[in-house]
Amino acid sequence: MFRVLNKLFDNNQRDVAQIVKTIVQPVNALEEETMKVEDLAAAFMELRRRVQEGGESLDDVIIPAFALIREAGRRSIGKRHYDVQLIGGYALHKGRIAEMRTGEGKTLVASLALALNALEGRGCHLVTVNDYLARVGAEENGLLFRTLGLTVGLSSRELQPAQKQAAYACDITYVTNSELGFDYLRDNMAQSREALSLRADFPLNFAIVDEVDSILIDEARTPLIISGAAEKATDLYYVYAKLIRRLKKGLPAEPGVRTEPTEDYTIDEKSKQVHLTEQGISKIERLLSLNDLYSPESMEKAHMITQAIRAAELYKREKDYIVNAEGEVIIIDEFTGRSMPGRRYGEGLHQAIEAKEGVKIENENQTLATITYQNFFRLYSKFAGMTGTAKTEEKEFLDIYGSDVLVIPTNRPVIRKDAEDLVYRSKMGKYRAVVEEVKTMNASGRPILIGTASIVTSEQLSGLLTDAGIPHSVLNAKFEAQEASIIAQAGRSGTVTIATNMAGRGTDIKLGGDSESIIGESIEQQLGISRFSPEAENFIKAISREDPEAAHLGTLIPGITPEFIAQAQQLHADVKADHERVKELGGLHIVGTERHESRRIDNQLRGRAGRQGDPGSSRFYVSFEDDLMRLFANDRVVAMMDRLGMDDTQPIEAKMVTGAIEKAQARVEDRNFSTRKQLLEFDNVMSKQRDTVYAQRREVLLGPDEDVEESTEGMIADFVDMQLATYVPIEQNADAWDIEGLQTAVLDAVPQLEGFDFEGLRSRTPAEVQNALLQAVADAYDARKDELGPTMLNSLARYVLLQVVDQHWKEHLHSMDVLRQGIGLRGYGQRDPFTEYKFEATNMFNEMIDTLKGEVTKFVFRMQFGQSA
Template sequence: MFRVLNKMFDNNQRDVAQIIKTIVQPVNALEEETQKVEDLAAAFMELRRRVTEGGETLDDVVVPAFALIREAGRRSIGKRHYDVQLIGGYALHKGRIAEMRTGEGKTLVATLALALNALEGRGCHLVTVNDYLARVGMEEMSLLYRTLGLTVGLASREMQPHQKQAAYACDITYVTNSELGFDYLRDNMAQSREALALRAEHPLNFAIVDEVDSILIDEARTPLIISGAAEKATDLYYVYAKLIRRLQKGEPAEPGVRAEPTGDYTIDEKGKQVHITEGGISKIERLLSLSDLYSPDNMDKAHMITQAIRARELYHREKDYIVNAEGEVIIIDEFTGRSMPGRRYGEGLHQAIEAKEGVKIENENQTLATITYQNFFRLYNKFAGMTGTAKTEEKEFLDIYGSDVLVIPTNRGVQRKDAEDLVYRTKMGKYNAVVQEVKEMHATGRPVLIGTASIVTSEQLSDLLTQAGIQHSVLNAKFEAQEASIVAQAGRSGTVTIATNMAGRGTDIMLGGNAEFILGEAIEQQLGLSRYTPEVENFIKAISRQDPDAMQIGMQIPGMNEDFIGQAIQLQADTLADRQRVKDLGGLHIIGTERHESRRIDNQLRGRAGRQGDPGSSRFYVSFEDDLMRLFANDRVVAMMDRLGMDDTQPIEAKMVTGAIEKAQARVEDRNFSTRKQLLEFDNVMSKQRDTVYAQRREVLLGPDADVEESTEGMIADFVDHQLATHLPIDQNHESWDIDGLRAAITDAVPQLEEFDFESLRSKSPAEAQDTLLAAVADAFDARKEELSPTMMNSLSRYVVLQVVDQLWKEHLHGMDVLRQGIGLRGYGQRDPFTEYKFEATTMFNDMIDTLKADVTKFVFRMQFGQAG
């Protein structure tokens, strides 16, 4: 009864059946007709026209598109998509996670969704875990794409910027997850359109993430970070700390008493701001031999001098900070009076205080840009994933990414036999049992793959196998290309391979070995030819299918000779004979030396055997000394083994033990998921801020001149509004308005308003005062534009905004890093750290935006364009 109910409510089976009915069967019905199409590229481009110009959607053309893609695969690379691969391709197109067993051809499946979505002309990305898989995947499938009239490229770390641009401009781009993420971050630090790697329009349209669980779960715990030196010239802070001692603090202008502020700078204690007077600017320029303090080349100097004055006048020892015995400047919390070790003032203020106190200025690695994989891939208009193991993590994929998992049926039934775990008292007893089983398998000639959880275990087992006289290979992840080559041959008879559980991911283990792989390597190494040219690929396929014309096909390739072709023909014959021998022996045998804390990793190891209906088997060996076993195994189990007289040579083999292990794994998975989810919640706060800053930056970088001018004027108006709200609050009597403070703040940023009658605002309503001052600032902006010319003004505005945004965002990231590190301590005060983090992060961000608008206003009105470049 329960089986019937399970079948009735099996959404996966229902979805597969629906795709077969609506997609697979119609595609199959078109196959004969599609085979008659002479020009596949023209037919496919007609579909593009229907999508981009005819108003049709991708779903409208999915059936004819899949039919053309399948035919292109058959003609170009000799691979026809299986029906189950069509199911997988459609799942990817719909933005789902496709779980497909090892050996089911995920590389070919991806071509369906990539080519289909490329019809929109917005670019598609195939994201892999390493450069080797990206290159091989691109080269192997490039002929298929080109047969359809599509362009395909590879974006790699070694490329020059113009090469990256060309790769991302292709219809389909193969790239690693880390390089793609860093390209995105670097693009959001670019100073010109020409410096962008990704497309200017629709940079993140559609992506398929290969080994999606590895990238979006395993690697998601570590964010991408671009860092650099916090301050390149820290010694300048000492210079400026001495310099400002030669400056005189003055008083702001006071109507009726003096029209101009006195001294070299004035202080606004309420806003903790500094205003350098015109006389002060001239004095600083003279002391430093500068022609213009506010030129582009001197922006950093102006900022550091301002911070030096703030450190001297507004931040006081024993009140705002202390200097401990080690010479560190420690901030004092203004609310609690407690010291806050590790916290640092941002925007160079902390370094200025350190210089003032004459202590060592700490040199830090400054975060310039950062993003988590979770938040990065959620930026795509649509993304999908594929892997051999995802169902156990479906809850996380749904909660974090909104993507469910569709388990794709295998093309042939799975023949692998998975035995119950064998549990031993000690690790040594377990290892001895593993070596004994390897001996027995090796004696028959059956290939064995031993999965380990660490390099240490690999080396220990390698020593034991060496002592037992068993020849074997040991794999690690240091050399990706060699690793794939070894794993590809791990199915040969008599082969014993020790590998980490993740080793060789993305490369099939074929029984009897992979003759095509060996032949391709030999062609490159012995003949110096590329294995991915159409002529060579055609030759390799001819050898693989034992084509009688293989010799003739090979001889047409320059550099090929009869001896080499004869060896290739013999290699294929030997491989096929060995494949049958291994099948007769029972196929590849998998030995797991330890249960991983994630069931998904164990399933990956098991999945190395039994590809495409091949026979195979697997067994895990476990000990009570393993970390996972210690999570749930109690002393009574060990005591029971003692009472029964069981020693290291006698294992427990019971479903009860295996079930307990899987329950323990599920608990650990839930705990890890909770940890990742909490980290993501914190990063989501930063993500919203990052989206705001990057959107503003991109608008300025790529927008038309009119938008840049409008954006700059908006920032200037917001700055004026902020100063009005600060100095002329609407809930105060007009006589108590701080007109002097307003004058100092406005004229510091807009010196063109030195002659403006600020006192006249006192007789106006707040709305009238706002309109009057905004109109005056707008007139000053227009005059500035007329002085420079509209074109030059836009170039200046664009340059200033980008420079100021980058500097302040860098400092904000540092402040957020420090806040995140210390926020957990708030829990001791019965306050929710996450709530506190959100509140403080929002306050910091708002302060940064206010500073951004003030700095943009100041530099736009003060900077001389001729020196801007």
């Protein structure tokens, strides 16, 4: 009955059926006619003319556009869009999240929505999680886009502003999420139009976010921050790293057991927080000769000591970070297992870890510009996303981004077999069972992918497999350079691959291996030619398609020999034969060594097997010593195992245990969602302020002289009004006015009013006082314009506005950081911290704006070229 009801009310199935009827079938009907079109670029540019000049919408031309894009794919890269890929392309065009299984060709799906939206000429961004995926996507789909007459760019961190301008000026730009966000922030710190990276006209028009759950869910807890060095002594971190070794970790208070925590401090692994006990505070005060650790002058010391304890107890080497050969502490992304060079923990935590490891401490940074991913992507006129796992997070996508999830059917049915979890008493019992299963599977020749959650686990398992005599490859944050080749060949018979977190890898595991990747590596290694050169790409694809023209295309590559061409053809034949062999053996087998705190990550690991109708299987191995089970699972299950006398050789496979795991994951997901939501709520307060400042700044940077002059005059008038409100308030009699104070304040900013009769203002009404003073300042401004010339004055005003805004915005961000760190203490006074934060932040912003107007006025009237103000 429930299946019938689910089918009856399944909006997803209804939406898919509607798209098939209105989009897929009409596009298919045009296919034969489109195949006869000789010049696809000319036909596509005609659609652009209809959109830009004829007033037609993208929806008006979507059917012929999709037909042309599909034909361009067939001609340029030998890939014809499946019907289900047309469904995905339409969903992306409509700003939805497309959930597509691994191996369903998301890269090709994106080409439909990107090319269609490029018809408007406003620029489109394909946002990926790493540079490799951005480069490969730009290269692969670049041929398709250029066949349609579109331009394609790639933005990366090593490019100069002029090169970035060229990349973003293209119809379609591939870029990583972090680089795109930093480009936006840097643009809002630029001092000239030439320093901009993004388009000046439509900087954030349309974006497709690949691995959208990884970027907008997993990474959303960490805001993007551009920092500059702050003036703070770093040697103290070394001192406190040594000091905390004299402190003892205790147990927290527990109802019915102990009323007070024990020893000097306690830790909360779930929230990654540290709490000093009264005993610990007294010991620290004695060791540092302090009267009060939490006095205003010692608050910074308390903060640094807390971070030192967190670094020692809660952040583990090889799991949370690595130390590279240069002695740098590099954060490891907990969801993808990748290293994140350039990213640093905030609030002194990174420095505390560097002190713990005994490496050079980099200067602590001060925030110069910041934005969360949530608020950044909401700046786009339209944005969409695609991933293999999004439906479980649909509520968050709807609440925060206004985007729902459409689950796209697979091109072929999924026949992968997912076995129940096996749960062991201890980690070592679990690892021994994993090795035994790998040994059995490997003996049959099946390829095996082992997923781990940390570098420590991957290296521990690698040692056990080595001891067992099982050849294998390891992929983790230490070996990212080999990522593509390791993953591409993980489907070959007899292959065993250990990978730390498979989320967002972006490389398909093909049964039998990937002949294109193997041949491409041979071309680079033997010939020294990029596999992405047009000649090499044409040759590689011809070999993989078994095109009779392959040998001829090979001769177009400098230095290639007939022997190399024959070798490439044999490599492809071997891979093809191995593909059939692996299929007969049962396909790729997935072994999960522990459950991740997010169900999506587990699903992504499983999704590596069974692509495009291939056979495959998966099983997770869990122990009660795993972090997830230890922190969140039900203790009664462990007690039951003890009562039954079960040892490490006896796994349990019960719904009660599976239920405990699922509940633990759901609790962690809820906690993480709360963290992201709280981060967004606080950032929303700053978002309005940031929008105001950045809009003003952009107007000054890019606007004509008339707009700059208008902004400057407006600020000067506001400054005068503020002084009047302060010194000659309307509600007071003239006798109570502080004319002397008014004179001092105004002359400090506008010395040209030295001869103005301030004392004579006493005999006038408030309105007359305002008119007289505003007119005097306007006359002084006109005199200043005559002195410097209109062009010079506007250049001066533009420079002053940018400099003053940047300086005060930087100081405001620092004040906001301080406010954010301490606002939680308001809760002890029965006041809502968030309400207090909004109130304080609004007052601080208004004060900043008032100060800014005074500074601009002072600089405009006082600054002399070649002299200080």
